[in-house]
Amino acid sequence: MKAVITAVGCDRIGIIAGISKVLAEKNVNIMDITQTIMQEYFTMTMLVDISKASVQFNELKESIEEEGRELKISILIQREEIFKSMHRI
């Protein structure tokens, strides 16, 4: 079971570190990351494996969103099927 984490906001030190820490704590494996910084704007998408997560989806979502509030960026976590279903025949 995979999910996509999307983070958007002003670049600062510690964004990827902050998110990775939460994921590691919850036993979520990072499978792929892409990230760009345009001027000061930071956009990151991360594909993660939540099949062995130590918490339910809702709790994982809350932890990620909490991290987003601390880093002052917007973070979304969504199950990957929503993207696959829309963009693949």
Next chain:
Amino acid sequence: MIDSNEIIETINMIEKQKLDIRTITMGISLYDCCSDDGNTARRKIYDKICRCAKNLVKVGNDIEAEYGIPIINKRISVTPISSIAESSGEKNYVEYAKTLDSAAKAVGVNFIGGFTALVHKGYTKGDYTLIDSIPEALNVTDRVCSSVNVATTRAGINMDAVAKLGEIIKRTANVSAGKDELACTKLVVFANAPEDNPFMAGAFHGVGEPECVINVGVSGPGTVKAALETAAGANFDTVADIIKKTAFKITRIGQLVALEASKRLNVPFGIVDLSLAPTNAVGDSIAHILEEMGIESCGAPGTTAALALLNDAVKKGGIMASSHVGGLSGAFIPVSEDSGMIEAVERGSLSLEKLEAMTCVCSVGLDMIAIPGDTPAETISAMIADEASIGVINNKTTAVRIIPAIGKKVGDYVEFGGLLGRAPVMAVSNFSSSKFIKRGGRIPAPIHSLKN
């Protein structure tokens, strides 16, 4: 593994362009709730709805959280109550409406459709009683929606029912006057009503449907408009293609949510209804899509052609994206729920007559339109007859949901609030159709209904 552009595109469609699942509707058969004792029937109805739908809202909320797609409404549709209540021999079915209302509140859905009668060929006793109960039923309940099917391509048009429904609409408006005629927003008169429509107010669980089913209505006029903005000046081939591709993406989300809801609720998946349904939120307007195509103001010449292209492209794109497409599936034109339509009426570019032409090429019909409060019942009936004819001859669904604004005239507004918006009172012809409607009887089915 990840295509960030696709991910950003999906997120933009949801966050900025107002893509959403407009409704998850659970259809529930009430055939096993019939009883010759009304109280027994109503208890069975209440219990069955509460049992089948108890997790509907929670599952909807869970799916919304996990997939990040707003699921705006969770709703229920039931077997036409005229069939269920008839065995009880009661003279009035308002208590059945109250039961539906309580059940809807108990499970947390915002509307329950199915206070319905199918009279395209004629009335049964139950049909007659139900139709007569409609004004009071809609006035004393909050969440119940009602519909009456007065015509089909196979059966022709029941003009007795058409005459009756004009009166019923006036009575419904009068009985809820002062509450901004909210009751009329919950009543639809149909031709060729679909049995699996998930949208209100016309949703009911048809006769051929199974015990319980999940139908999903998607929506996303904003995403179509945004896609078209990238192609300013492009020819119609390109425009149709852009709309098709966008409709595909929108419908895929509907299919995903429908299958997931069906799995979690352990209820079979019925259909995805790929309708572009506007709301009065900014950026969620069908009229604005038509204007983006190059019409200065919705209702000007070219509007019908633009809408025809839109409606067709939506269907073509969506069909590939879902295993079962049904319901109304097309573009909706509810005037009061579309900020662009309201502006067009205010500017004077959109008239009732033009809306009637537009109903020939899209879903629904004359929907959410306020008319002067003194419009005679026969004129309303004649409007229903016109819409029914369009549906019957063209083998499509048409409907009428109009609101006589009691005490108001052209230039005034009816304020419904929330998703239902506000409706400018539109002008209706002053010439009489009374002798036409008084004839009664049935308009026979058209020749092309004989398909065998």
